[in-house]
Amino acid sequence: MNISYNWLRELTGARLTAGELRERLTMAGLEVEAVHEAGDDFVLEIAGLSNRPDWLSHLGVAREVSVLAGGEVRLPEMRAAREEGKTESFTSVEVEAVDLCTRFTARVVRGVSIAPSPAWLVARLQAVGQRSINNVADITNYVMLELGQPLHAFDLEKLNERRLVVRRARAGERLTTLDGVERELDAEMLVIADAARAVALAGVMGGAETEISDATRDILIEAAHFAPASVRRTSRALGLQTEASDRFERGVDPEGQLRAQARTVALITELAGGTATTDAIDLYPQPATPTIVPLRFSRVRELTGLDVPMRDSIRILGALGIERAGADGAGSSADDGGARSAAAESEAAANFVSPSWRTDIRIEEDLVEEVGRHFGYDKVSDTLPAANVAGEYRAHEGRRRASRRALNACGFDEALTFSFIDTAHDEQFEFLPGLVRRADEASRLVTLSNPIIEGAARMRPTLLAGLLDSVRHNFNHGTRDVRLFEMGRVYAADSEEGGQPRETDACALVATGVATEEGHAGASRELDFYDLKGALEAALAAMNVAPVEFAATGARHLREGQAAQLTCEGRAVGMLGRLADDVAAAYKFKQPVYVAEIDFAALLAAAEAGVRYAPLARFPSVTRDASLVAPRRVTFAEMQRAVVELNLEQVRRVALVYVYEGERVPEGRRSVTLRIEYRADDRTLRDEEVDELHGRIVGTLEEKFGAQLKR
Template sequence: MKVSYRWLKELVDFELSPRELAEKLTMVGLAVDRVEEVDGDVLLELDVTANRPDCLSHLGVAREIAVLCGTSVRYPETDQEEDEEETARVVSVEIRDPDLCPRYVARVIRGVRVGPSPRWVVERLERLGQRSINNVADITNLVLLELGHPLHAFDLEKLIGRRIVVRRARAGELLVTLDGVKRTLQEDMLVIADAVRPVALAGIMGGEETGVSETTRDVLLESAYFHPLSIRRTARALAMSTEASYRFERGADVEAPRCAADRAARLIVEVAGGRVLRGAIDVYPNPRPRAPVRLRRQRLRRVLGMDVPWDEAVRRLRTLGFHIERTNGEEVWAIPPSFRVDIDGEDDLVEEVARHIGYDAIPTTLPRWNGYGELLPGEERRRALRAILSALGFSEAITFSFVPESWDALFRSEEMRVCRLRNPIDETRAQLRTSLLPGLLESLMHNLHHGVRSVRLYEIGICFFAREEGERPIERERLGLVATGLLNERAWQDHHRPFGFYEMKGTLEALLEKLRVRHVAFQTSPQEYLHPGQSARLLVEDEPIGDFGQLHPRIATLFKFKQPVFVAELDLEGLLQKGGEAIRYRPLPRFPTVVRDFSLLVPREVTYAEIERGIAELGISEIVEVRLFDVYTGPNVPADRRSLSISVRLRAEDRTLTEEEIAAIQGRLLAHLRERFRIEPRL
């Protein structure tokens, strides 16, 4: 909200430059975002917090300045000459729903000449960003800016029966509001009606037909108080927000309507002529005096951590407009002014005192504490995981949790149920992800579009799975990886080697090894988003933890990838529960290791894992490791076979192996492979 420095000066005495004023207001909680000079005046742009609707006017800001500067506010003139004719004889007001409208004040001005406003009115309005309409409407707007209380002016002659009825709308009732929009009303909306029909949307906007126009002679001025929740609901339901609704929603001053009506009537006569009828109609069936709020000296000390001189505290409350009902050295009972709708408890008074002695005055201390702090369970392993992935060349991504439904569907099985947003910003991204892969692939696409062709990304994040109606969805932390392009783009030796299936497998193996996860196995993966010939499922301790492989070329085409893309997705929560045992050192071997290399002609259908398992079946304890070092197909190898070269490392724990022992092991090994798999040594 903008306020005029010059206007404030009319309402309160202070000796502060605009900059100083901005600084002071900011430090009592009225943050000034901007100070701008406009033809001889200075406008301050205030960020008024939702709890302080009383500051949404010049008077409201002036009240805070008066407290700051120890001066007092000059209230605008409201007294005026009244006509012989009595308001109550001309018009009647009935509140049918006092729960939504506790108070309604009406004044009548007869014989106005509606026309353009005088210059001073136009200037004030325009400086603060409002358009001048006509002199009567302008005064209602001016009083809103001045006192903060919204008003509405009706053309009295157009109110059928010269009646005002405040009631809930009937379902389907229609009203064309001042903005020319025809609105269909619902039963819970509060309207101002005349004898037969709604003429205004209470507290939000008047009706077009009954508004003040060139031909208006008699004006009925409405100054009421409406219930904040009712106004907010109606405004939201109709997608409307006006200066009036903004204030009523936050809470207007229930004691302000009479004064605001008087002020406006006085100004209308000043700019548009006419005569104010005698007396106001003021329907206020249940005035509820506010209860005093207690502040204990001990509470003030306890919350702030300092001893504010008690007299000072009480004086601050008094200058803020609180009525001090009673006080002693230890407690004060204060009735908040009617405009302070935010005060309802002791700590609100603590804040009032703190605000005005200044938060700066509160000493800076550190709490005493004899506890200890710790990271989240599993956080150390998560940090290790990030470090390992960095070392493996993967950079960490963070992608949006909402994804296009069609993308997500590619990566989940049909029985999974998804969570949808009821009110997404972007309708095409209305689903909460069940997989990290769509987001990562989108990031990959972004990189490729920007000419970055070798990309390795990972993300650690939550995926969401719906359950039965009324049940909280499941959230599961997952780890996703994507990779494409060259292994090392900046290398100038071997620079053409691409990232492939075995690089992805190796990444996962290295990751698991460094996280000290053991009992790792691989099987074929059933995931349909993977290339059927290059996909694998990762198992730890016989439990599936995730899948990886080449992204199915059909999906790659959907994302317009022209190069093979490799992906992996693991259930991180499941993974972090595995392994991670404390490190125990194994003694280094005391006797030498002998290495024997074999080139084997292996039938195509025999997998490498079968060979490793076959060797393990022999139960030869001297075989300490089998290591693959070459795979070859081509000339000199029959078409139904491939050549696998392995090196077998032999060692005994208690002696140096003899040539005879080595030859015997070699013989058993080859014989077993021949018998079991029809594997022949390649010569």
């Protein structure tokens, strides 16, 4: 809100400079974002707080200034120059929708001359950013800016039967508002109507047909109070936000209508002539009852740590218009505070009346805040609370950090992507095992009813969609070698209808392009499946998870024959492989992309691998290699298992040396070179013993897998 410095001075008499006001208002909670010069005036741009609609007026800001600068707020002239006759002799008002219109006041001024406003009024309105229209319209605006009460002036002669009805609109009823737009209303919108039709959108904007014009002689001044939610709804539904709707939405003083109306009528009779009625129609069936808020003065120190003398508390509250209630209890002698002992003061209490314009003041803490902020938060000292509890990280934080660093060491950059993704991805990916339990998956996913990014309405059931978007972003910006991982939550609907969605921690990896060395431009080689698997293994090792097994699998988003499933403690916990061609094509990828996704929460929850020391070997071991030409589909794991299952005590390790395919190996087969380590605990093995064991192993592999020993 734009606040005129001169206007504030008229209301308060305060002598602070605009610069001083800027600093002190900001530190009292009215953030002054800028100060501009405007002719002989300054304009303070104030960003108020959402619970202080009273700051949307010069009067409201003046009350704060009066506390900061001392002195009292002086209300302006309220008497009409000429008065005659009762309002009800000229018009009548009926409020049908009493739930939406809690108060409605009307007063009539007859015989006005609509003309341009005097220069001072034009200048002042201009200074705060308002355009001058004519004297009467300007005065209603002026009073709104001064006192915070929106007002409207109707051309009385244009009202059918010269009367008003406040009611809900009829569905489909039309009204052309002051901005010249014809609007279709719905039955929830509150309108002010005459005997025949809607003539104003209550609290939002007047109607064009009853607008005052140069020919207008008699006017009806409306000042009302409307239910904030109703005004907000109407304003949103019509996309029509106005100075009036802003104020009504946030709440205007329910007791301020007559004062604002009197001020308006006084200015009109002064500047536009005419004769005002002597009274106002005031439909106010349920007057607001003042809220009494008790304050124990000691609570100020207990909550803020500030030592505020009781008389300062009373002074600050009083200057804000928060007066002590007439009959006090224990604190009845609170105002001779100067002479009281500190002990007595600490027990003192008083009841305060929350002013009608301060709907935010309801409880003791609200009063504590008023006292504290005006006494000065700059006086709050820095104190550390005494330590009585021990700090603690999230469960498994160390393992999370270790796995992140392990992935970094493997060349993977950490990514973060939006939690909402396009619904188009639903069919592309297979999700983490067990995430979606039912057959009709789409209905078991979590969907936003109001997405902000076009199409991104699905709460992600997989991290892969976002990571692959990031891969595409990098491709589009010239980076072809990309390794990314993300740790974050994936979401699925609860298995029970209406249950809170399930969220689980997942981790996903994507890799494409070539491996590079730090500081070197050249590529060392193309990344492949085993780079991804290696990174995953490194992350799992860093997390110290129980042993994980990899087995060939099929998955919707993975290329057939290049996909693996991970299991841990017999439970499927993730998948990895090369992105399937159709998914890659949908992303317009032209180079192989490898992806993995694991159920991070399940892996963290699984038993952590323990460390148990094994005595160091006392006798040397002997290693023998065996190169076996076997069908390609025989896996390394199967060979390894076959050796292990022989249960030979002296066989300590079966490791891979290399795999070879190509020249001199028949089509459909490959050569797998295994290295087997033999050792006994009680002696050095003799060559003949090793030969015998090795022979048995080779024989078993040959027989079991149709393999031939390569010589």
